Amino acid sequence: MGKQLIQTHQFSNGLTLVMESMQNVQSAAFSLMVPGGSIYDQANRHGTASILSDLITRGAGPYDSQQLSSALDNLGVQRHEGTSSAHITFSGATLADNLTETFKIYSEILKAPHLPENQFDASRAGAEQALLSVEDDPRQKAMVELKRRSFPAPWGLPSDGELASLPSITIQDVKRHYETCFHPNEMIIGVAGKIDFDEVQQLVEETFGSWKSRDISEEPAMVFDDEKVFFTKQETTQTHLGIAYDAVPYGHPDYYTSWAAVGILSGGMSSRLFTEVREKRGLCYTVSASLTGMPGLGRVLCYAGTTSERAQETLDVTIQELLRLGEGIEESELERCKARAKSSLIMSQESTSSRASSIARDWFYLKRVTTLDQINDEIQQLTTARVLDYVHEYPARNFTILTIGPQPLEVPSDIS
Amino acid sequence: MIFHNTQLDNGLQIIAELNPHAHSVAIGYFVRTGARDEVMPVSGVSHFLEHMAFKGNEKYTADDVNRIFDEIGANYNASTSEEITLYYGSFLPEYIGTAMELLSTLIYPSLRQDDFDMEKKVILEEIGMYDDLHSFTAYEKVMQAHFQGHPLGQSILGSVQSITDLTSEQMRAYHAKQYMAGNITLAIAGNADWDQVLELAHQFCDAWPAGSTDRPTDEAQPAPSTQTIIEKPIQQQHIMQLGPAPAAKDPLRLAAELLSVIIGDDSNSRMFWTLVDPGLAESAELGFNEYDGSGTWLTYLCSDPELIQSNLELIQQIYNEVNSNGITQEELDRAKNKIASRLVLRSERPMGRLSSLGGNWVYRQEYVSVEDDLKLLNSVTLESIQELLEKYPLGHSTTAAVGPMAAVAD
Numbered sequence: 001m002g003k004q005l006i007q008t009h010q011f012s013n014g015l016t017l018v019m020e021s022m023q024n025v026q027s028a029a030f031s032l033m034v035p036g037g038s039i040y041d042q043a044n045r046h047g048t049a050s051i052l053s054d055l056i057t058r059g060a061g062p063y064d065s066q067q068l069s070s071a072l073d074n075l076g077v078q079r080h081e082g083t084s085s086a087h088i089t090f091s092g093a094t095l096a097d098n099l100t101e102t103f104k105i106y107s108e109i110l111k112a113p114h115l116p117e118n119q120f121d122a123s124r125a126g127a128e129q130a131l132l133s134v135e136d137d138p139r140q141k142a143m144v145e146l147k148r149r150s151f152p153a154p155w156g157l158p159s160d161g162e163l164a165s166l167p168s169i170t171i172q173d174v175k176r177h178y179e180t181c182f183h184p185n186e187m188i189i190g191v192a193g194k195i196d197f198d199e200v201q202q203l204v205e206e207t208f209g210s211w212k213s214r215d216i217s218e219e220p221a222m223v224f225d226d227e228k229v230f231f232t233k234q235e236t237t238q239t240h241l242g243i244a245y246d247a248v249p250y251g252h253p254d255y256y257t258s259w260a261a262v263g264i265l266s267g268g269m270s271s272r273l274f275t276e277v278r279e280k281r282g283l284c285y286t287v288s289a290s291l292t293g294m295p296g297l298g299r300v301l302c303y304a305g306t307t308s309e310r311a312q313e314t315l316d317v318t319i320q321e322l323l324r325l326g327e328g329i330e331e332s333e334l335e336r337c338k339a340r341a342k343s344s345l346i347m348s349q350e351s352t353s354s355r356a357s358s359i360a361r362d363w364f365y366l367k368r369v370t371t372l373d374q375i376n377d378e379i380q381q382l383t384t385a386r387v388l389d390y391v392h393e394y395p396a397r398n399f400t401i402l403t404i405g406p407q408p409l410e411v412p413s414d415i416s
Numbered sequence: 417m418i419f420h421n422t423q424l425d426n427g428l429q430i431i432a433e434l435n436p437h438a439h440s441v442a443i444g445y446f447v448r449t450g451a452r453d454e455v456m457p458v459s460g461v462s463h464f465l466e467h468m469a470f471k472g473n474e475k476y477t478a479d480d481v482n483r484i485f486d487e488i489g490a491n492y493n494a495s496t497s498e499e500i501t502l503y504y505g506s507f508l509p510e511y512i513g514t515a516m517e518l519l520s521t522l523i524y525p526s527l528r529q530d531d532f533d534m535e536k537k538v539i540l541e542e543i544g545m546y547d548d549l550h551s552f553t554a555y556e557k558v559m560q561a562h563f564q565g566h567p568l569g570q571s572i573l574g575s576v577q578s579i580t581d582l583t584s585e586q587m588r589a590y591h592a593k594q595y596m597a598g599n600i601t602l603a604i605a606g607n608a609d610w611d612q613v614l615e616l617a618h619q620f621c622d623a624w625p626a627g628s629t630d631r632p633t634d635e636a637q638p639a640p641s642t643q644t645i646i647e648k649p650i651q652q653q654h655i656m657q658l659g660p661a662p663a664a665k666d667p668l669r670l671a672a673e674l675l676s677v678i679i680g681d682d683s684n685s686r687m688f689w690t691l692v693d694p695g696l697a698e699s700a701e702l703g704f705n706e707y708d709g710s711g712t713w714l715t716y717l718c719s720d721p722e723l724i725q726s727n728l729e730l731i732q733q734i735y736n737e738v739n740s741n742g743i744t745q746e747e748l749d750r751a752k753n754k755i756a757s758r759l760v761l762r763s764e765r766p767m768g769r770l771s772s773l774g775g776n777w778v779y780r781q782e783y784v785s786v787e788d789d790l791k792l793l794n795s796v797t798l799e800s801i802q803e804l805l806e807k808y809p810l811g812h813s814t815t816a817a818v819g820p821m822a823a824v825a826d
Contacts, residue, residue, distance in 0.1 A: 024437045024438075025764050026760060026764070027760065027761050027764060058693075065693070066684070066689065069683060069684035070684060070750055073683075073684050073750050073753060073754050074749075074750055074753050075753070076753050076754065076756060076757025076760075077757070078757060078758060078761060093761055094757060094761075095757065095760065121695065122693060122694045122695035123695065124695070125694075125695025125696070126692070126693075126695040126698075128695075129652070129695065129697065129698035129718075129719065129720065130698060132651040132652050132698070132720070133651075133652060133698050133718065135650075135651050136550060136650045136651050136652050137548075137549065138548050139545075139548065235649060236548050237544045237545075237547040237548050238541070238544045238545055238547075238548055240548075267486075268482070268485070268486035269470070269482035269485065269486065270479070270482040270483040270485075270486040271486075274482075275479070275482070278538060279478060279479075279482075279534075280534075281534075281537075282534045282535065282536075282537030282538045282541070283537070283541070284538070284541055285538055285541040285542040285544075285545050286545065305541070305544075305545050305548075306541060306544075307540070307541060307544045332483075332487075335487070336483070336486040336487055336489075339486065339487055339488060339489035340486060340489045341489070342489055342508075343440075343488070343489025343490070343491075343507060343508050344489065344491075346439050346440070346508060347439055347440050347491075347506065347508075347765075349439050350438065350439050350440065350764060350765040350766070351764070351765060352761075352764070353761075
């Protein structure tokens with residue numbers, strides 16, 4: 001992969017800087033992960049974190065809302081704010097020379113947001129429109145609902161909130177969420193690009209070093225769903241299927257084995273699901289499986305969209321392929337996974353945004369950064385026997401199955 | 417960055433922007449064919465053919481094509497628009513030979529009957545998938561109505577009926593007519609050796625049939641209309657509107673790109689502050705699309721049906737204001753910074769460079785480096801924006817509405 005220069009520093013207030021120097025680029029990208037995601041929403045106030053992630057950029061420090069956007073646009077910052085289960089994340093990329101000025105603005109956003117009361121209704125209305133859009137997009141809705149059903153609450157709950165909760169959320173809830181969650185203690189700053197570690201360390205010290213640490217918010221207890229099969233009637237052209245089952249989480253010693261097992265199912269166009277469901281039978285345009293997780297829990301989430309008359313066959317064939325993985329894996333299938341891994345790891349070095357978010361996420365899950373060489377080594381050492389052992393230890397069973405469409409499907413009782 | 421270009425005897429154009437420091441190389445065959453080149457009743461054939469390319473030829477089966485691409489860890493795919501069918505991939509530099517051979521295979525597939533029959537099912541599924549995406553339905557309808565009687569109005573996917581009726585013979589005839597080497601540009605970005613590229617191109621492309629197909633590029637003269645599609649019970653209303661804008665060869669196209677960012681970007685634009693920031697709309701955007709001979713302003717609005725009418729009025733007010741008074745220097749400078757940064761960041765990856773490299777060549781037969789692009793961007797002035805607005809004022813002549821509303825005032 002070539003030598004990677006990754007350095008970290010934990011500041012006295014608890015904030016961690018994780019940085020990768022990349023010399024063949026002009027840009028720098030960052031990912032600021034604040035431990036204030038949707039799992040910290042109060043019961044019946046789902047959407048508070050999401051509204052906060054919007055309201056927080058509507059003025060901060062010396063800037064009003066428009067001045068803030070304009071200042072970042074003038075610095076050429078391509079930015080995004082988003083809510084995940086665990087974090088509110090501020091990410092961006094710009095020319096490396098503009099990083100100092102950019103961080104000064106983000107320190108105002110994080111430390112001195114106005115959270116203007118007169119814009120709260122607009123922010124909440126925006127959140128509502130976004131949720132209505134998901135209601136109208138059955139594919140997106142299927143995956144949001146599958147995550148809800150296959151992970152324990154509040155981790156599985158939609159990070160963007162819930163329509164039913166929005167009316168009861170107040171500006172006070174949003175301010176309380178900010179007060180409780182926005183602290184440097186467990187915040188992670190990932191930076192990647194044409195930058196020097198000492199300079200960035202000094203920059204973070206200047207911008208975030210004086211931010212006082214606070215008590216850490218406790219993670220809420222997990223609630224598991226007993227139900228396993230769900231159907232939502234909707235007048236759609238296709239029936240949208242979601243299938244989930246257990247896998248190991250990121251950081252588990254078998255994580256990369258698990259990644260390879262899912263890769264054999266759904267990595268590339270020669271993978272099993274693509275070949276069996278789409279190429280040989282023409283049942284779908286889209287069929288896929290991916291590995292997703294939260295700290296301590298992993299799941300494989302599958303999706304297929306198919307016209308309603310063929311939906312039952314699609315469900316049956318997809319499940320059959322998931323089960324068939326335990327019957328044997330060909331050497332060549334694993335080799336292709338290894339080739340795809342090597343190539344995507346090398347190519348990830350062409351994207352500062354991808355590296356910044358990867359190293360920050362690594363720190364959250366592992367409290368260390370895995371180098372691309374280490375990941376590649378782990379994957380290249382896998383054998384078909386080991387992947388098969390993994391599949392036997394964590395077989396595709398105990399499915400959560402969800403369908404959205406005109407009619408329910410039959411889920412065989414012996415597999416769910 | 418080093419630029420090279422040449423042409424094979426059969427007319428295939430080859431362009432390359434090479435960077436020895438890149439980790440990967442991206443290759444694309446830009447075929448100058450798409451929905452606008454389809455003569456009825458073969459609506460959707462360009463896109464269907466793009467799918468069939470992955471079914472291989474006498475040497476490689478469909479399984480081979482997918483397997484070998486995956487064996488070299490390539491990111492590869494294809495796309496079809498109104499005007500270009502693009503086959504592309506990015507991979508590690510050592511695999512250039514394999515990748516070039518496979519991508520070249522895609523362009524001249526065998527079109528076997530059993531593959532054709534199976535893939536027809538997948539295409540029908542794809543049409544079904546897009547049918548559940550309401551913004552896409554609105555786009556198809558507005559394009560159809562705006563370019564009524566003009567080739568640009570032809571659907572990319574085709575309809576369930578046209579795809580069901582399509583035969584492999586019709587596809588063969590279309591392929592023979594459109595896939596001549598003179599209609600194709602091979603573009604390469606990233607870490608490759610020019611001599612090796614040439615050698616591979618000779619090896620895999622010399623035998624392609626010479627010649628090219630002409631395409632009428634008259635500017636469309638849209639007749640105003642409003643289409644309303646009452647959809648299955650959905651929550652939001654989707655509106656797409658089209659109005660005339662500069663074509664791909666018009667020097668005003670850069671000004672149009674900047675103006676669309678100033679007025680209708682998804683953040684910090686006039687439409688954002690008026691409609692999205694106050695929570696009145698989920699999306700309110702202005703885009704600029706350029707084609708051979710024609711161009712469009714594309715307005716997209718998605719919001720609560722009850723707010724549609726007042727939102728449309730707000731958009732009209734913004735357009736009226738801009739058409740009368742133009743924009744400010746500050747807005748122009750900010751948009752330049754925004755676009756410049758997008759350009760530079762995208763160009764850091766070979767795959768990110770490929771589309772502008774190929775697009776510039778196919779539409780304008782010119783090479784524009786990132787530095788040239790930045791210079792061109794900086795040359796746009798308030799005067800050029802004014803000239804643009806006089807020729808192509810913001811607005812629409814065609815509207816398509818998809819959602820629960822029975823009627824939407826134009």
